[in-house]
Each structure stands twice: as C-alpha cells, then as structure tokens.
Amino acid sequence: MLHLRVVSPSERSSEVLRILVADPGATHVTLARGAAVDPPGDVIEADLARGSVNTAVSALSALDLARTGSISFAPTGIMLSSAGQRADAAAPRPPDQAVVWEQLLEQSREGARFTPTFLAFLTIAILLSAVGVTTASPLTLVGAMVVGPEFRPLAALSVGLVRRDARLVRASARTLAISFPVAMAITVLATLLWVRLGWIGVGNVESAHAFDFIYQVGPFSLVVALLAGVAGMLAVVTSASAVLVGVFISVTTVPAAGLAAVAAFAGKWHAALSSLAQLGVNLIGIVVAGVAVLLLLQFADRRDGVLPRKR
Structure with missing residues (x-):
C-alpha cells in the first residue's frame, strides 16, 4: 500500500474526505484541521491500495490541490491491519498488477x-x-x-x-x-x-x-x-x-x-x-x-x- 498525505485548503477538505471515504481502496483516513502552516490548511492522510492510487490522485488533482496545497504519497512499508487487507482486496487492481502512473x-x-x-x-x-x-x-x-x-x-x-x-x-x-x-x-x-x-x-x-x-x-x-x-x-x-x-x-x-x-x-x-x-x-x-x-x-x-x- 501507499501512504497518502494531502495538504488542503480548509474549504476543500470536505471534498477530499468525500473522495477518500468513498474509495473502497482507501483506509485509515485521518484529518488534522489547521495543521498545515505553509501553505495553510488541513492535513488529510490515508492509506491507499496500489490499485486505487490512480483514481484517487486523479480525483484529488481535479481539485487543484497541487497548486493550492500538495498531494504526496510513499510506500507504507509493513502494515498489520485488517482494514488494509480489505482495501487491497477491494481495489480494481491487485498490487502486483497496478501501475501508479504519477x-x-x-x-x-x-x-x-x-x-x-x-x-x-x-x-x-x-x-x-x-x-x-x-x-x-x-x-x-x-x-x-x-x-x-x-x-x-x-x-x-x-x-x-x-x-x-x-x-x-x-x-x-x-x-x-x-x-x-x-x-x-x-x-x-x-x-x-x-x-x-x-x-x-x-x-x-x-x-x-x-x-x-x-x-x-x-x-x-x-x-x-x-x-x-x-x-x-x-x-x-x-x-x-x-x-x-x-x-x-x-x-x-x-x-x-x-x-x-x-x-x-x-x-x-x-x-x-x-x-x-x-x-x-x-x-x-x-x-x-x-x-x-x-x-x-x-x-x-x-x-x-x-x-x-x-x-
């Protein structure tokens, strides 16, 4: 899985949360309001199955977050989580067949x-x-x-x-x-x-x-x-x-x-x-x-x- 970190303007955070919560390949979604200083905004994090990263990043990019905030992701490493296993199983692609294009x-x-x-x-x-x-x-x-x-x-x-x-x-x-x-x-x-x-x-x-x-x-x-x-x-x-x-x-x-x-x-x-x-x-x-x-x-x-x- 990949760990996603989004810095979002406060007025866009509800849309970011909606995208992530609705994605079956996303789990462990967290929100820290006002945690970002430069650029100012909220910090939203989640773990994404590799097979879901493309659709999630595409939807988040459409919110112009690359300009007003940031979108970053990196491998999570070892994860012990039943929720993570369910997210991997629900993703449209198995991890070894998913290309993360970005x-x-x-x-x-x-x-x-x-x-x-x-x-x-x-x-x-x-x-x-x-x-x-x-x-x-x-x-x-x-x-x-x-x-x-x-x-x-x-x-x-x-x-x-x-x-x-x-x-x-x-x-x-x-x-x-x-x-x-x-x-x-x-x-x-x-x-x-x-x-x-x-x-x-x-x-x-x-x-x-x-x-x-x-x-x-x-x-x-x-x-x-x-x-x-x-x-x-x-x-x-x-x-x-x-x-x-x-x-x-x-x-x-x-x-x-x-x-x-x-x-x-x-x-x-x-x-x-x-x-x-x-x-x-x-x-x-x-x-x-x-x-x-x-x-x-x-x-x-x-x-x-x-x-x-x-x-």
Whole structure:
C-alpha cells in the first residue's frame, strides 16, 4: 500500500474526505484541521491500495490541490491491519498488477536527468568493460553490466514516448546522447594510458572469440534486448528492483561501448563499428519493448477506467 498525505485548503477538505471515504481502496483516513502552516490548511492522510492510487490522485488533482496545497504519497512499508487487507482486496487492481502512473512519471523524470553521478557510473562501467575485454575477464564484464546505470534513461524514454511527454523524451535522449560518447572518450584515454604503462595489450581484441557476443550482431541481439526491456519495465512498474540486476547482466550495452572504445583505439574498425551496432540494437530494443509494455498497461487501465488524466 501507499501512504497518502494531502495538504488542503480548509474549504476543500470536505471534498477530499468525500473522495477518500468513498474509495473502497482507501483506509485509515485521518484529518488534522489547521495543521498545515505553509501553505495553510488541513492535513488529510490515508492509506491507499496500489490499485486505487490512480483514481484517487486523479480525483484529488481535479481539485487543484497541487497548486493550492500538495498531494504526496510513499510506500507504507509493513502494515498489520485488517482494514488494509480489505482495501487491497477491494481495489480494481491487485498490487502486483497496478501501475501508479504519477509515481512512474516522477521516477522517470529523475532517471532522465543528466547528472555528474550518472556520468561517473556509466564511465566506470565502460572502463570496467574495457578492462574485461583486454584482460579476457568475463567476471569483470559482468561487474560492468551491473554498475551500468543506462536503463534508467532508457526506461524514462519509453515512459515519455507512451505518455507523449516531449520534455521527458528530450531529457532522456540528451542524457544518453551526451553520456555515452563522453564515457567512451574517457575510456579511449584510459586505454592509451594503460597501454603506455604496459598493463594491457589491445592487438587481439577482434580475435577474442570468447567475446564475440559483444560485437557480433545477430537475431538474438534484438531478442535479448526485447526480453530484457520487457522484464526491466515490468520490474520498474512493480517496484521489483531485484529483477533489474538480471536485466543489467543480460544486455550488452555497456560491454559493447567498452569494446568499441578499445577497438577504435587499436584501429580495429570492423570490431568498433560492429560493437556500436550492437549497442544501438540493444538501446533500441529495450526502448521498443518498454513502450510495448507500457502501451498494454495503459490500454488495460483505460479499459477499466483507472488511468489518471494526462498532466
């Protein structure tokens, strides 16, 4: 369940209470009159079944509370309550099938942002990939896949396309378009340093058949990307974060970027271009799969009348 907290102007509180009390998926409704100082008003709280959040937030948003007060919600954690169990059972969607669209949009906006931290993680991941390729270390490649943060802007791009949020699409695309080239350029410079120090050799990167899967594009390149995109998006909308680790390991976005950087430095242009093609197939496949999943979920919510109005 999610805990809802509303700051409402006093003259709107009766309408807020009416909406929440009438919702079978809402329980533990409380009212603290005059408790809010800035903005002034009443504080109303409730626990909502995930399957009821979309309709409740949509109805509350129609009262203009986002401007005159606030609407916030967060996971409740462990709850021991018979009323809570009844609310979950009465909701139009089971908890593991409910998409909280406002929550998904906010997470996507955060994931789409280009930040120094995101660039640092992606650079570290691609550097690890370069080390894994040049030292023939599959474990290092797996570590690079786990460290890579690229799924967040890819998921945000899918959400932006489905919700027709041009700002979100632009932010996600900009983050990907800036971060990958910068991280790969840093990897080329690091490879130059490592070669000069005699730590690695790059002469056989194209003939390392153990890593053919990184740069040889085939039908399963797209299949794996699509499957990973489906699993990743389902994990995001259901908050199943443990599944995302498997998604990171299954796709070759970061390893392909690392190999492309090393191969370009070594002058192995066939391997570099093939790696970039592999990177492109994976990125596109993940986004296409994410869009398909969200369209199906959106269709189901529209059919059942639980999709909130588009902001």
